[in-house]
Amino acid sequence: MGLKDKKSKQTNSSNQQQHQNGGHFSPFKFAKLVDPDASWDKDQLGDVLHWIRQIVALLCGLIWGAIPLIGGIWIVIFLVISSALIYGYYAMLLKVDEEDFGGHGALLQEGLFASITLFLLAWTLVYSLGHF
């Protein structure tokens, strides 16, 4: 409990200023992505989870379109895989206290809809172009 409290502390004003300067232009140490001792700002963590979802969506779409995997069940499987990876990342790797970031729902829904559309787009395009 004490460790989670320490990790969930808000960052200082320099991080806030960095984020206000723009999305991806903020200086960001990639080592922080796998550092369980790093402290996270809500916006930063949300952005990271968003991009992880997009990368997973793109990879799944490309792979499943290439094999190809067919059927609506694979949309459900994608959602399960994507959500499990996100949950594993913030809960087990980063060990953040989800209560300080709006709960599991808020973290799991970061970038969800965009990732679904990106997955469907990639899956459909690779399937259509590669097999017909």
Added chain:
Amino acid sequence: MASNLIFTQSKYSDSLTIVAISIFTAIICESISYLLIYRTNSYKSLKSTIDKASKKLETLKKSKTKKIDRFETNLKESNRDLSMFKFKSGAVVALILFVVFKFLSNLFEGKAVAKLPFVPFKIVQKMSHRGLEGEDFTDCAMAFLYFLCSISIRTNLQKFLGFSPPRGAAAAGLFAMPDVKNE
């Protein structure tokens, strides 16, 4: 080179045209949004106000003080102002999107531009099978592919450029109304 040749010979090579047009349209729309909305002092001020109010509200919710109502009201008013501000300037973007959609609609009318690897739900078929003949619901119409392109490309482009709406605005809702005090 070989892959490009294969794709152009594909039965569904038109899908690449739709993707390319979607990317181009998204860039144009975000450029216009930047000129009309994002670079203005009004938007920057509103966004900053919402960000600060959201963070303050989260802090207050933890301590459960009576100031929460006041901050929530201020946040809702700021969100409403932001929505109205973006709505006025967004009319130009909406017009462009409409024109592009009509153009693509005429260009690919009655033609399947892709093959879906799944059968969509009935309600989705109204878009995915729009204007297509036959009962093969894995045939994909331009409307659905354009929808997927628009959402995925524009959302991620906005995120990449830092033009996404503040999370406080998303939480409060687009049409949040100010609280009416009964006292």
